[in-house]
Every structure is written in structure tokens, then in C-alpha cells.
Amino acid sequence: MSIAELERLAQEIRERMIETVSRNGGHLASSLGVVELAIALHRVLNAPEDTIVWDVGHQAYAHKLLTGRRDRFHTLRQLDGISGFPKREESPYDSFDVGHASTSISAALGMAAARDLLGGKDRIVAVIGDGSLTGGLAFEGLNQAGHLKKDLVVVLNGNEMSISPNVGAVSSYLSRKMTSDLGIRFRKEIREFLGRVPGIGPDLLRFARRAEESLKSFLTPGMLFEAFGFTYVGPLDGHRLGELVRTFENVLRMKGPVLVHVVTRKGKGYAPAEESPARFHGIGPFDPETGAARESGGGAESYTSVFGKTLMEMAAEDDRIVAVTAAMKDGTGLEEFARCFPERFHDVGIAEPHAVTFAAGLACRGLRPVVAIYSTFLQRAYDNILHDVCQQNLPVVFALDRGGLVGADGPTHHGVFDLSYLRHVPNMTIMVPRDEAELRSAMATALAHEGPFAFRYPRGSAEGVPTDLRPEPIPVGRGEKLRDGNDGVVFALGSVVRPVLAAAERLEAEGIRLAVVDARFVKPLDRDLLRSEALRTGSVITVEENVLQGGFGGAVLELMEEEGIAPRVLRIGLPDAFVEQGTQRELRALHGIDVEGMVCRIREWFGRASFAAPAPERRVREASGI
Secondary structure (H helix, E strand, O other), X not given: OOHHHHHHHHHHHHHHHHHHHHHHOEOOHHHHHOHHHHHHHHHHOOOOOOEEEEOOOOOOHHHHHHOOOXXXXXXXXXXXXXXXXXXXXXXXXXXXXXXXXXXXXXXXXXXXXXXXXXXXXXXXXXEEEOOHHXXXXXXXXXXXXXXXXXOEEEEEEEOOOOOOHHHHHHHHHHHHHHHOHHHHHHHHHHHHHHHHOOXXXXXXXXXXXXXXXHHHHHHOOHHHHHHOOOEEEEEEEXXXXXXXXXXXXXXXXXXXXXXXXXXXXXXXXXXXXXXXXXXXXXXXXXXXXXXXXXXXXXXXXXXXXXXXXXXXXXXXXXXXXXXEEOOOOOOOOOHHHHHHOHHHEEEOOOOHHHHHHHHHHHHHOOOEEEEEEEHHHHHHHHHHHHHHHHOOOOOOEEEEEOOEOOOOOHXXXXXXXXXXXXXXXXXXEEEOOOOHHHHHHHHHHHHHOOOOEEEEOOOOEOOOOOOOOOOOOOOOOOOEEEEOOOOEEEEEOHHHHXXXXXXXXXXXXXXXXXXXXXXXXXXXXXXXXXXXXXXXXXXXXXXXXXXXXXXXXXXXXXXXXXXXXXXXXXXXXXXXXXXXXXXXXXXXXXXXXXXXXXXXXXXXXXXXXXXXXXXXXXXHHHHOOO
């Protein structure tokens, strides 16, 4: 295709992206910004024999459309549809599963090392954004890549910066000249010539290198990457296809690690996304004509909003409270906190391990840091939690947003492991509130506690209960009995408490009378309440929106063993598998943690007739409104 045809292709790709994301939701701004970059890379590379590793994957929609998935693109992020992120099992063109930031350079370097060991000749390119470059893992990858000197191209997509026309034009000219065959040969021959000059040759060579580096450092940020052992090229205008194609053709002939700096505009080609790239980073369905969000049917305030407002209230009364987040100020509801308490707000970038250890340092000096972070991203800081916070028993509060199933972002984003990876760490206290009023109480409890404290809350709308009362701390480890019954007791917590109560009402009509206890705490458990209810009924059911392995149900089993009691036990939760994408309602139905699923499981466990319960597939269709 000619460059003009490729430019028309870019427009068609943008139109398809906007059309699909306006219906399904997704990560739009980043993907719109790299359309030309994706086209240029696929133009010069022979994928999938050559390899492109996309960091995070927020920007990979154009890549998917170019690699055989146009006809299925309308299923993006839907149950049984194509993933919103690169996924190896989906396509041979997806070289590495992603969803969390800063992994591309390390993965691509591993592939390059394997290629050389196995005698391969393919070309490998990692594409990483400037946001992901704030993660320490990216710099670890750069460091080893510079040391190993493998043939590897790293494309740095700088979409938070802008370059002036003059600097950009000069830099583009230099980049094209310095990466051409003639330019590379000329530089090599000049260096060899200077090195052979008798007496003063080495001095001349050092002067020439300093002059070249000074020119680069004056015009570009290349010195940083040259220090890592990379040849730096750029910055380039990421929306000039012809320039990108010519430069990549040159770069792919170069030896050793090369970093190509490309500057793009988030939301490129769609005015609403260009004007509000943060809102269109990850967005739900919207009107493609105006960019306005589609009506969601109202509902209660989100848990995220309740958290943000409550932290504001508490910070106004306690100047020790400091908020820390990892590049998720908007997503964790801290925009207003950052505006009102700028000196007490810290966004550390995509650097979750640093966020946790930084908070530990704050706590060492008497402050009360609240680390607001998505459950799935806190996984990246496990050792920091264990070693830097819990071992020192520091009063760091972890506010885990998106606890449980998150929906269309799929397996890389479900927060279904936190109860398991946190509860076995000494000194950690874990609470899971069932509604927004109890979330506020959890925050009061956490900030009054002398030691590490984590609480999790789900994505989406809260339950709509009043939140006007002043939140008071709850005694640590105290559960609450919500319903009486003699046939068995259900211990639940968090998002599943209300569905459990509804299921218990259904089952009572069938003659199965269940007590319901909101355990509230995963660690410590309410030992006296759980023991007495288990002995009273002889049948124990646990329900959680977490994997069963190592989760809340496992904690209850351990308590029973410690107490020397052996009731019948049924655990309901998520399987030992990575849960697929789909709406929260669809996924809860699919895995039996909705009302209907619980009724069926418990009824079967008690040996009662099934009443022709609908199959999981039918319940998923019903949950989808089909």
C-alpha cells in the first residue's frame, strides 16, 4: 500500500475503534494515539515471525484489527469475545499476555536471548508508553538489555509530552540520517579513522563522541538511554506514517539495543478523546457523536466515590492522614483529595512496590498513609507489604478498590486473590465491608488501628444505604449475625452478603432455614461467633468473591480445625482458574455466586429436589438480558 493508502487505513481503523468502544466500553484514548505506529510496525516487520510486545495492552486495538480480528472486533471485552488486551491463546500475533504495566522490555529481552540461543534471526520490538516507564521493572529490563547487547528495538511512546515543530523537525532529520545505512557506515568509518590518527587519535575520538552526545542531549532526552547502552533515535512525530516507516526500516538494520522515541497524541482523530484523554482512557459506553456517556439507569453512588469523600472528611479532622496512589488518582477517587490537600497527596506513578515502601517510610515518622490501589495491582508489591510494612508492624492502610470480579477487563484485572495473598502475612488485619456505610466504618477502623490494615470494596455502584452518620470504628474481628436459622449457618462477607440473604429467603420457602453471619473480617475471624454457630447448626457454608484456594472459606476451615470441631462444610467461591471477561453479573452467574447459583448449590448440598434449576449457561444468558 502507498503511504496515502495507509493514511486512509488509519482513518478506517479509528472509525471502527470508536464505533466498537462506544458500544462496549474500553481503552480508547491510548489506542487512538498509536494507530500510525501500529501500522508502521506491521508494515516493516513480518509478524508473527517477527515479534511485537505491547506493554499493558491499552493501546493494542489497532494491532488486533490489523491481525485478522476485524470480523470479531465487535465482541471486544464481551463474554466469549476477543480480549481487550493482547492474549497469546487468541492469536499468534499476540506474543505475550499483558494487562499490567512495565513488562514489555523484560519479556522482549527474554525472547531475544532465547532467539540467539536457538539460532533464530527474527526481529523483536517492545512498545512501551512513558507512563509504564515509571515502573521499576522497565528500568531493570533496560539495564540488562544494555548489558547483553542483544539486537532489540524498544519503542518509547511518549503520549504525555509534546515537541515543538522546530525541535521535532531537526530531530526527525537527524534520526533519519543517523539511522540510514550511509549514516551508520559514516559514523563507524569516522570513528575508525580518528582512532588510527597517531598520537592524538584517542583524544580526537573522545572529543567526537562528546560532541555527538552533547548534540543529542541538547535536542533530546537520549543521554538517559545511551547511559543504559542503547542507541537513541528520536523523538519522532508518531502520526507521520512515512517518517515512521522509513525510520523503522533503518533502525531494524542496526545492531544492538536501540530505543526509538515516538511522540503521539492520546485520542488522536477523535475530538472528545483529544480534549479529555483521561476520561477516555478507560470508558464505558458513550455516544460517538458527542462523546457523552450513555445513561446507565442511575443507581447508587460508586464505592470509589464513597471512599474518596470519606477520606476527605477524615483528613480534614486528622492532619496525619496522607493519600498515596500509583498513577490512579482518578480511578481511586482521590481527585478532590489531591486538590484540597496537595501536600498530603502522592501519586508515585506506575510503581506499586515503591508506593508501599514509601508509605512505610511515612508511617515510620508518625503519619497515617492510606495506599489507595486496585486489588489486582497490589499483587505487584507483595514483598514490600510483607517485608517493609508487616514485619515492622507499621500502621499503613491499604484501600483495595476493585476487589472481586471487575468485568470486561478480564483475568488480568479481577481482584480475586487479595484475601488469599494477604491473610497469611503476620500482623495484617483484613476487613471486607458489605455496603457503603460499612465501608466508612472500615476506614474509621483502619485509621484507628495500630498496625497494617487492608479493606477491599468492589467496582461499581454501592447498595444505596444511608451514609450520613459519622463512621465509628468496629471492634477488630467482630462479625455480625444478620439472620437466624437452625438447619445451617452461612458465613459471608462483602459483596456476597446481600445475595446470601436473598438466597436464604428463597431456601426458607423450600424448608431450609439458614442463619446468616456477616463475618466482616477475614483476619482475625470472630472465633467465638463462628464456633458457636457451627456447633449450634452442625452445617457451615462459606461464600466469598475470591478464589477458594487460601481464601475466606479456607480461613474458616482452619479455625474449625484449631477449635477441634467438625461440622459439614460447603465452600462457595471462585475456582482455581483465571476467570474470563464478561460483565460482573454474567461472571457471578457463570460461577454460581449469584442468588440463583447459591440456591442451587445449597439446595443440592442439603439433598433436596432441584426444582429443574436452570443450567449455568441459561442463567448467564438471563444475566445478560438475552
